[in-house]
Each structure stands twice: as C-alpha cells, then as structure tokens.
Amino acid sequence: MYISSDFSRLEISLEGCLRNYRYFRSKLQASTKLLVLVKANAYGHGAVQFASLMEEAGADYLAVAYPIEGIELRQAGIKSPVMVLTAGTDSFEQIVNYGLEPGIPNMYSLRILCEVLQKRGVSDFPVHIKLDTGMHRLGFMTDELPELIDFLKTCTSVKVKSVYSHLAAADDPCSDDFTVSQIEMFKANADMLSDSLGYKPLYHVLNSAGIERFPQYQFDMVRLGIGIYGVSAIPGNQLSPVASFKCKVLQVKTLSPDDGTIGYGRHGRISPEGTVIATIPVGYADGVDRHLSCGKGCFTVNGKRVPTIGNICMDMCMLDVTGTDVKVGDTVTIFGEDPTISELAEILGTIPYEILTSVPRRIERIIVK
Secondary structure, eight states: OEEOOOOOEEEEEHHHHHHHHHHHHTTSOTTOEEEEEOHHHHHTTOHHHHHHHHHHHTOSEEEESSHHHHHHHHHTTOOSOEEESSOTTTOHHHHHHTTOEEEEOSHHHHHHHHHHHHHHTOOSEEEEEEBOSSOOSSSBOGGGHHHHHHHHHHOOSEEEEEEEOOOSOTTOGGGHHHHHHHHHHHHHHHHHHHHHHTSOOEEEOOOHHHHHHOGGGOTTEEEEOGGGGTOOSSTTOOOOOOEEEEEEOOEEEEEOGGGOEESGGGOEEOOTTOEEEEEESOOGGGTOOGGGTTTTOEEEETTEEEEBOSOOOSSOEEEEOTTSOOOTTOEEEEESSSSOHHHHHHHHTSOHHHHHHTSOTTSEEEEEO
C-alpha cells in the first residue's frame, strides 16, 4: 500500500486554443468581427486566463452571461469590450462603472437603464439589442419593435452598438430550414431597427455551429462559444481539445476476495483472483459525474483505459487497475485527448458544455504550451 500527495488540475492547451481560433477566423471575412464567449468561467476553462488569451489572440469582443462575470474580468485587467448577455436590471450602476455593455431584451430593461444613465448624465452608452427570432427565451418580438423604435428616437442616453439574435438549432441539419428562417427574420427586423436609427449597428446572429455551417450569414460579427473550446458541430471535424482534466494517483491497493467490497453502498466487487485499485483525488464535487460509477466510465493512466470501480465519492473515486503497472503519483486523464469530452458526454446522455462547466473553481487551471 502506497500513499501520495494529491494534485488535480485542468490543463488549458495554448496551442489548441490558438489553433481553434485560427480555424474559425479562417471562415470569416477580414472585416467580420469576432466575439468570444467567456461566460460560465469560460465554459469551465478559467475566465480570466482564457479572456487574456483571447485578448492577445485579437478577439474584437468578449461576452459573459452576468455582470459579476464582467466585473471579474475588469478587475483582472481585461481591457477588451465586454458584452453582458443577461444584464438584468439590478446591476446597471456597476455595468456603467466597469465599462461593460449590456444586452437589452425588452422595454422594461431599457427604461430602467436609461433612468440610471440620465441620473448620471451619461449619453451614447453602448447597448446591444436582442431580437427574438424563434429561440423564445429572451428578446424583442417583431410586434414590439415599433415601441422600441419610438423610444430610441428620443433617447440620447444610449447608442445601439449591435443588434443580435440567437439560433436555436444551427448544429442540426434537420432544422436548417428553420435556421435560415430565423436568419431571414433577424435581417428584416434588424434592418427595420437600423433604418430608424439613422446609423448602422453591428449585426450578429451566428454561434459556433453557425460559423461552421452558415458562414454566408456572418454579417458584421459572429459569436464564438463552444467551438473555441474544441467542440465542433460538424461530425468528423476534429477541433483541438483545449482542456485536459488530470490528477495523480493517491493510493494503490491490492485486494483479495476476503477484503469484501469497495466504496459506498458496497457496489465495488472484488474479483475471485483479486483486484488492484487506484484511488484518485477527484469526485462528483469536482465534476466527475456519479453516473460514471461502477465501470460506466473509463479514464486513462499510462496510456491504458481503466474503469471506475464502486461508486464515485464526493472528493475521490477508485479505478480498477488490475493487470496494469500503475504506481502512486502516476497521472490519470479524466478527459482530454483520451477519453474525449464528447465520449463522456455520450455515456452520460448530455452535452460537452455540461461536463466542462461542472469542473469547479477548486480545480486549478494551468495554461500549458
């Protein structure tokens, strides 16, 4: 029996990140601006670290979901324009203080923002108008545009920096007709708004899947989310995996049938010939889904895949390493090149986004070349 110290980390590949960035940039015209989403802690990759990489790579815009995420970037020294997709109404003072740019999905939000700006004597504050073209989550419906247009004609507190919408199924070929109808509605409604303003805001509607599958509709800017992190909408198009979740083996034990069972609930069964287990310092509190317990998931150590054994615990789990030369301190890959994030997502019946964003901040993010 051997015991080691623990070291768990999410390695962020600088080269993989830049390779994906160049891939998407190559699909765009030179004049098209590129916005990179760094919400949800940069999809679990580390918001400040990833925003810095994108700033250096030349991204024109960054976007977050909530004001607190944008404030974190500003406090860390990020200078790029930062769009707040879900600005709400309670944080407009902070949004102004930190030079963030709110997405505006309805008249209520716009009126509250304008009241704040008027009290502070601010004019031409940049806002982004969200149009609902079929996602039906947030945004102005077509019949709400006349009221919006009338208000904007008399309001000098804001200036529309961009008009945007969100595609519901750009990654699904079976929904291509719907996607095109969304884009056509967006163009018509954005033009209606733009013509009334007397100036042309930026238009953007394409997400990562849209950039890959509908580049002819790139308009003035595109929004790059999951694609920059290595997940493609096109089967067989292997983008570079950016994140690799790794840890080290804490302990190795050789168990005989007389030792009983392994883990909570006694679900880990020892084989009649004996079982060698390795305990690693990650569990479901670290984003290692409990549904990967009891052999449903396999991780890689020393180039070989080994299955989980027993139930995954909150902070640890056990692997069946029988027949392999595994030692304390060896590196285990939870996901990365092998297994991939997409493989784990398929086992779990979910999407890579959920797995990536489940890795908590207590797991250190490290940028590697």
